[in-house]
Amino acid sequence: MNMRVVLKLLGTVLMWESILMIPSLIIAILDNSYEISAFIISIIIIGVLGFALMNIKTNGFQMRNREGFAGVAICWVVMSLLGALPFYISGAIPAYIDAVFETVSGFTTTGSSILTDIEILPRGILFWRSFTHWIGGMGVLILTLALMPSLGARSVFLMRAESPGPSPGKLVPKISETAKLLYIIYAGMTIIQIILLVIAKMSLYDAFIHAFGTAGTGGFSNKGLSVGAYNSPLIEWIITIFMLLFGVNFSLHYLLLKGDFKSILKNEEFRLYWLTVIISIIIICINVLPLYNYSVADSLTKSSFQVATIVTTTGYATTDFNLWPMLPKSILLMLMFFGACAGSTGGGIKFIRVLLLFKAVAYEIRHTVHPNSIGTIKINGRKVDISVMSGIMVFFFAYVATMIVAILIVSLDNFDFMTTFSAVLATISNIGPGFEIVGPMGNYADFSVLSKIVLTCCMIIGRLEVMPIFVLMSPSIWKKR
Template sequence: MNINMIVYVLGWVLKLEAGLMLLPMLCALIYKELWAFSALGISALLSLFIGTLVTLRKPKKIAYYVKEGFVICALSWIVLSLIGALPFYITGTIPHYIDAVFEIVSGFTTTGASILDEVEHLGKGLLFWRSFSHWVGGMGVLVLVLTILPLGGGYNMMIMKAESPGPAVSKMVPRVADTAKALYKIYFFLTIAWILIFFVCGMDLFDALCIAFGAAGTGGFAVRNSGMGDYSMFCQFLITIAMIMYGVNFNVYYLMQKRKYKDALGCEEARVYFAIIIASSIFIAFNILKMCGGDLIYSLHHSFFTVASLITTTGFSTLDFNTWPQPSQMVLLFLMYCGACAGSTGGGIKVSRVIILFKEIGKDLLVLLHPEAVRHIRLEGKRLEHSVVRSVNCYLIMYVFIFLVSVFIISFDKFDFVTNFSAVAATFNNIGPGLGAVGPVCNYSEYSDLSKIILTIDMLAGRLEILPMMILLLPKTWYGNN
């Protein structure tokens, strides 16, 4: 285990976090919130001091492999969150540190779950930091680090594999650092575009920035106590389109940028993703039509927004879907698990894994009927290696195990089964709002500290695709041989 290299990369993560805090500090200064400016400044200085201290010397041995890559990934997100929670704790806006960590982990993992009854009391500076954490975590903080810390030798791919969502990750261009830069260029351009669109269409600049950060990271933190309900239906429609766009695999945008339109439009996962959105929106619209007074346009609008919000695991809400009929809630529950496309900023199991799972079931059933038949699973027209299919099966087994253990532990709190089940589903899939007592108009403040810690771990495990957190806890990681 190359401990020195792990510490060195963690130091760069902390230095990066210190730099990222400058934007919310500027926001606090503009709105004359000196208390928020001071808290953010103290946190930034602490992060910069520790980061500088551990990066004074670059390790002589820079080589690291898969094990170190996963450990760096898991520890980076933990360290980032422990420091990122300090502004809330120092100001006293979130007086309990565990709650503050829950809130910022929810931000960085783009979950959007909150312990706050009212968000507006945070002030503009901390609200900006809270929403900006979605943008930082959406593409991945280590992907951002790789754009400024090229180590060479192919080692960066170990980190990219650990942090990137989906059953497999590949380089879009030969060098990993260039892949990271290409991703962030697309991400940055789309974010700027949506900020301008929201601003031109009636949002004030602060709201346009924060909502764009939330949509970009498929987060879900609102800056108003009413959530998305205060915005016009046209603005809500634009937010819906933004959420759906960020739920698409970013490789599609890269292919479009390179004018490979046929390859981009031929993406099987994207086609299934859009089909699920359309089918679910139409079904729910007719299912809630009576509740909406027979207004088809109104029901279609809110079903489309909610479906987009949950399949992309953003978590924005315009209505309390907790009051919708059970068939609609069951569809929403499926969307929570399904998630967006691999290689997007969305969470969940991912559409590609769902496709692979169903194709594997179909293949096994066919082999039962025709034992001599030879069938291979294909995705995007390419034959999948057995290792990819095996990794999907392994992921699903770990997913179910962690899910059940989490539900069991938090069940010792006073909430009903639907609340506990959906709380784990909403945090593990990085969605935010669940059903029951953690619905879109409620929050997680009533859970015990132990339950909040478990749900915080679930958010991290869900965002990091489980493996980095599991490897971090495995004794052989630290004591075994490479």
């Protein structure tokens, strides 16, 4: 592996990280708050380090697959470690491990938190905390490609390593142009949501905070009761709709702008996603009617919001679903596994993988019944290559294996099974809230340092979909060729 290429990429990412801290610094200055110096020190440290690495000479060497995967993993780890500096230096989060946990939760759009009293924190810190969702939602490397297209023609390896789903592709011939289009759509949808939230009587600052969390499907709020603090059905429906939209593959948003409705409706993952969402909402709505005095409007609002926040792995809350009957909780647990669509800002296994796994099972059943038959697995009318199916099987095994190891380690804290299991599932699927102690009204503050480190690793592994981290741990990748 050519470390010069990776370090130069890391330098570029760190330069942008320091620049993206400036809005939070401005808010701190306007409030004359105590975290001003923390942001200044952090910006200088990260900026100087980034500038030094950015100017490393690569002798014209272009990025290959190994540099792409290793670079993505290293960039996410380092930017998280340094992104925690404002929390730690300001004293907002006194323990560095806790500060890293909160930062990783932000960048990976997980939304899990160790904070017990969010509302006492200054606005600059809370803005940076939520802004990390927006930065990490689409992917910091994709942002880098959009702003710095000079990384090389083979920078497709960055997108392949960072983008969620089994088959990220180009919307237009150039990767840099694809990255720009993705961010234009991403930013446009965020701005529209901010405007609608302000119209719905949310303050401009709060609208930014919650739009960042919705767009990145992260779920950090500046309110202790999350979105439920506003007690506004209109706000809940706006956020519900946008959560579901951000959970859709962004290539379909591009097709929508082009007016290609036929291709959108033919997309099998898109159809399965919406069918699952609608059925889940209906079943949960009926089951929780008694909890809301048989008010269909209230029940529909709450069930729609919770289905949207779980299936898109956002993590906002308007009610404590720990108090719901077992069937609704079981459905939400299933949706935690599914996650959103490939190519969206959501986490989880992704609907396209679930769909292809079902198709693979159906294919094996047909082949068992009719051994001499010749068939193929197709998605959207196109044959699925055997390498894609192999990659999905490997991903699924690695995902489950990582979960099992993490559960065994976290279980040393002796919490109940549902707390332990859902904490690992919620972090590796980048959801945020789980059940029981880590439910929508709880947090991760009581876990041990070891468990917090394991859960932090789960968040990064889940966001990068396992392979980049596993590739980074492979001894062979460090050999020079």
